[in-house]
Amino acid sequence: MTDRNRIIIVGAGHNGLVCAAYLARARREVLVLEASDRVGGAAITREFAPGFRVSACAHICYQLDAGISRELKLGAHGLKTAHANLRTVALATEGDHLVLHGGRLEAGLLPDKDRAALADYHDRMLRFARVLGKQHNRRPPRIGGGGRSELIAAAMLGLDIRRLGRDPMREFMRIAGINIFDVLEETFETPLLKGALALDAVLGTNLGPRSNNSVLTMLHRLSGQATGVTGGLSLPAGGMGAVSEALAAAARAGGATVRTGSPVASITLEGDRVSGVELESGEKLAAGTVISNADPARTLLQLVGARHLETGFVHRIRNFRSKGMAAKLHLALDGLPGFARLAAQRAGDRLVIAPDPVYIDRAFDHAKYGQCSPDPALEITIPSIHDRTLAPAGRHVLSAIVQYAPFDPRASTDAARAEFLERTLGLLERYAPGLRRQVVASELLLPADIEREFRITGGHWHHGELALDQILMLRPVPGAAQYAMPVDGLYLCGAGCHPGGGVMGAAGRNAAHAVLGGERAA
Amino acid sequence: MRHKDHFKTAVYQTPFHPRTSFDLTPMTKHRITGKDALPFLNRLITRDIAKIKPGRVGYCVWCDDNGQVIDDGTVFHLREGDYRLCSQERQLDWLTRSAHGFDVKIVEDTHEVAALALQGPTSCAVLKAIGCTGAEKLKPFDIAYFPFADGELMVSRTGFTGDLGYELWIDPARALELWDALFDKGGNHGIRPMGTHALEVARIEAGFIQAQVDFLPADQAIRIDRSRSPFELDLGRLVDFSKPNFNGRRALLEERRRGSRYRLVRLDIEGNKPARSAYIYDSKRNVVGTVTSAEWSPSAKSNIALASMHMPWGRPGDELWAEIYYQRELKWSRVMARCRVVEGAFFDPPRRRATPAADF
Ligand SMILES: Cc1cc2nc3c(=O)[nH]c(=O)nc-3n(C[C@H](O)[C@H](O)[C@H](O)COP(=O)(O)OP(=O)(O)OC[C@H]3O[C@@H](n4cnc5c(N)ncnc54)[C@H](O)[C@@H]3O)c2cc1C
Numbered sequence: 036m037t038d039r040n041r042i043i044i045v046g047a048g049h050n051g052l053v054c055a056a057y058l059a060r061a062r063r064e065v066l067v068l069e070a071s072d073r074v075g076g077a078a079i080t081r082e083f084a085p086g087f088r089v090s091a092c093a094h095i096c097y098q099l100d101a102g103i104s105r106e107l108k109l110g111a112h113g114l115k116t117a118h119a120n121l122r123t124v125a126l127a128t129e130g131d132h133l134v135l136h137g138g139r140l141e142a143g144l145l146p147d148k149d150r151a152a153l154a155d156y157h158d159r160m161l162r163f164a165r166v167l168g169k170q171h172n173r174r175p176p177r178i179g180g181g182g183r184s185e186l187i188a189a190a191m192l193g194l195d196i197r198r199l200g201r202d203p204m205r206e207f208m209r210i211a212g213i214n215i216f217d218v219l220e221e222t223f224e225t226p227l228l229k230g231a232l233a234l235d236a237v238l239g240t241n242l243g244p245r246s247n248n249s250v251l252t253m254l255h256r257l258s259g260q261a262t263g264v265t266g267g268l269s270l271p272a273g274g275m276g277a278v279s280e281a282l283a284a285a286a287r288a289g290g291a292t293v294r295t296g297s298p299v300a301s302i303t304l305e306g307d308r309v310s311g312v313e314l315e316s317g318e319k320l321a322a323g324t325v326i327s328n329a330d331p332a333r334t335l336l337q338l339v340g341a342r343h344l345e346t347g348f349v350h351r352i353r354n355f356r357s358k359g360m361a362a363k364l365h366l367a368l369d370g371l372p373g374f375a376r377l378a379a380q381r382a383g384d385r386l387v388i389a390p391d392p393v394y395i396d397r398a399f400d401h402a403k404y405g406q407c408s409p410d411p412a413l414e415i416t417i418p419s420i421h422d423r424t425l426a427p428a429g430r431h432v433l434s435a436i437v438q439y440a441p442f443d444p445r446a447s448t449d450a451a452r453a454e455f456l457e458r459t460l461g462l463l464e465r466y467a468p469g470l471r472r473q474v475v476a477s478e479l480l481l482p483a484d485i486e487r488e489f490r491i492t493g494g495h496w497h498h499g500e501l502a503l504d505q506i507l508m509l510r511p512v513p514g515a516a517q518y519a520m521p522v523d524g525l526y527l528c529g530a531g532c533h534p535g536g537g538v539m540g541a542a543g544r545n546a547a548h549a550v551l552g553g554e555r556a557a
Numbered sequence: 558m559r560h561k562d563h564f565k566t567a568v569y570q571t572p573f574h575p576r577t578s579f580d581l582t583p584m585t586k587h588r589i590t591g592k593d594a595l596p597f598l599n600r601l602i603t604r605d606i607a608k609i610k611p612g613r614v615g616y617c618v619w620c621d622d623n624g625q626v627i628d629d630g631t632v633f634h635l636r637e638g639d640y641r642l643c644s645q646e647r648q649l650d651w652l653t654r655s656a657h658g659f660d661v662k663i664v665e666d667t668h669e670v671a672a673l674a675l676q677g678p679t680s681c682a683v684l685k686a687i688g689c690t691g692a693e694k695l696k697p698f699d700i701a702y703f704p705f706a707d708g709e710l711m712v713s714r715t716g717f718t719g720d721l722g723y724e725l726w727i728d729p730a731r732a733l734e735l736w737d738a739l740f741d742k743g744g745n746h747g748i749r750p751m752g753t754h755a756l757e758v759a760r761i762e763a764g765f766i767q768a769q770v771d772f773l774p775a776d777q778a779i780r781i782d783r784s785r786s787p788f789e790l791d792l793g794r795l796v797d798f799s800k801p802n803f804n805g806r807r808a809l810l811e812e813r814r815r816g817s818r819y820r821l822v823r824l825d826i827e828g829n830k831p832a833r834s835a836y837i838y839d840s841k842r843n844v845v846g847t848v849t850s851a852e853w854s855p856s857a858k859s860n861i862a863l864a865s866m867h868m869p870w871g872r873p874g875d876e877l878w879a880e881i882y883y884q885r886e887l888k889w890s891r892v893m894a895r896c897r898v899v900e901g902a903f904f905d906p907p908r909r910r911a912t913p914a915a916d917f
Binding site for chain 1: 804
């Protein structure tokens, strides 16, 4: 059968596209099938009000792998940045805001002690994040694998930790499993500083600053910068969708076919191996290899079906924690909002509302028990300041990640959404008086909305929580952490795999290598 | 009587202990029904359940994803799409967990069914004496229903002994009545209750393994080398790789490729001292296996054992020795006894399979 040579990729999220581009470069016949009518998954730009466009999910690019950008020539395929190096502004309700850039304080007031500690903290965390970052491009070791490559992979991880040196290594081991709240508490005094740093640890997670694992998630977030890949927080010109468009162009240039508007209903099997896919339209397409960019639960329980898998594996996939808590706010504004006491040239930076770690922890508490936070924590960008293509002249778009919103609120999703929007606008108004009157249109996506629009089960940023029991060789689940799933010819390539989510591309590339490696082994 | 409306002990008979009965009520029973009962069981169990037609019973094992045996038991295909799964250990958790994605209903009805084993050469005659006309026509692993009192008695030609025998299944409310009828009408056939020791002897003679004795259920094993695969329990015939998916399939394929770690063998041991828990040595005094079950067999008139051997030991013809400890008047002694690997059951009388079943 000639179709055995065909590789089908389910989903044109950025990881699916990276995977397609690498396989196409290796001269494989690749067909990408995307349910939505545009490529990119959670990395897209779309209109949410007439004339206003926004990065509808991911909005700041800080992890995109430099090797991937280079190898796939994303620049040549049209990717440009609107701003390459955003600062972080920790907004204060009264007094000075803090402007942070890497480990430096650029504006605002901090006691000397905190100022020194900040530089030291930043260096230390970057070193640790680098250990994690180094694993991103490696296939994680398989537990109990015992083979030579498994041992090498495990040894490399151990070696990277050892290479930190004795004291840093002890420190790494000490903090890796504890929480960001305690680490910040023992390092800094100023609540506003601690709040901004704590937010980095919990964005996109199901964690509060006092939850264990929150140091790990902070390191994961930093790991993009740590490996020096993009040099900081950037805004792609044209929004996040531009990254995906460039990836799609690279994949197509290599010979891959990308079809949008083609939702896959099921992954078909013949005996114990994949034989292709069936689209919702009823169309059947044969393939010897199927790689899914969809999340693990959707891929395995919905598209493959539990009955074709073994009980223990199904149980682990069902227990892969994947309920998101990050909501996304989009505002169409008829002018530039005026944040109190904020210099005009800073309004285009990354603005955070996280006055202190206890504030974030309280916000989390509500979500833990099924309510949206009455006083949420926010990460805000106004990309139209740097990118005039996003809004009509003189007008602006505000894009914010709002935490926390439970996946299944106690109230109905509609009621919860309305109330959360109201609370969030009220909060913004406190920081930017008059902002409410500038709002022409608004959109708030709760995790359940994100699940629906982006087809991410649970609406989680990383397709599933990044936690000690769900990372590296345990991601998504023990026994299937090498992109290859326990059905011959089936692979995963999305954020649910090592090294997790964020617009990075590493999962897609590693999966492509796993597929090519699997061909060699067979 | 412990459960006053259930059987206390049951009925078996061999030439040695004629006609015996044994209470199976505490054995775990699950009822599996619904549109997907067959695909559910086929994914759960290693053999092909589609081959067990309505009115038939099959012996089976089920494994975890690592291909290690969780338990063994019997599947009764009661009526089209309606199954009973019997096992020693409680399995509801595993069955429920396995049901995700299947349209099935699973209930544990251990205490809603009274069950009694009636085993031995005259067991068919006893059945006929209580009114199960035509019982002799049941083939091994057949199920039939007979009117009893004003209800129904289910009879299956199954059992945990290597002899002719049946298992009787009835509403607990009629259990006492059935017991009385068996002992009234079966008197001439020598019926009498049987205890666990007699059953233990009978099942080892038949070569049947038992959870917690000959293997540790995989879900209870903590150390990875403690559990066993079906191949390692000499149950490879119950593994059907032509099914595209079942629990343990991938691991078992891998085991078939790489080879097993252990094998279960039947040993005939010199002398008459049961080799319980004995180490098995090769000719150079290396430990190469352990006895899991051992008894003196009155039917085979030999000293028998089941043993788990490290590969490759346990081939017919291997020189093996059992280290047996025994007590005489409170003093312990030790003997090294020569072992012979036996193929097939120790006791396998033709009447076990003969249909129609004879009366004796
Ligand atoms: C609210 C929010 C904010 C975020 N902000 C940031 C940020 O600022 N910066 C950052 O780096 N990351 C951010 N992230 C994370 C980032 O967006 C994701 O981790 C990343 O986009 C995941 O990419 P992916 O390719 O692995 O999967 P996805 O982008 O989820 O792609 C999967 C694709 O598969 C498709 N698909 C699913 N099922 C089917 C089917 N049956 N048939 C066909 N196609 C199917 C989907 O439509 C989708 O296109 C954010 C996430 C969220 C939820």
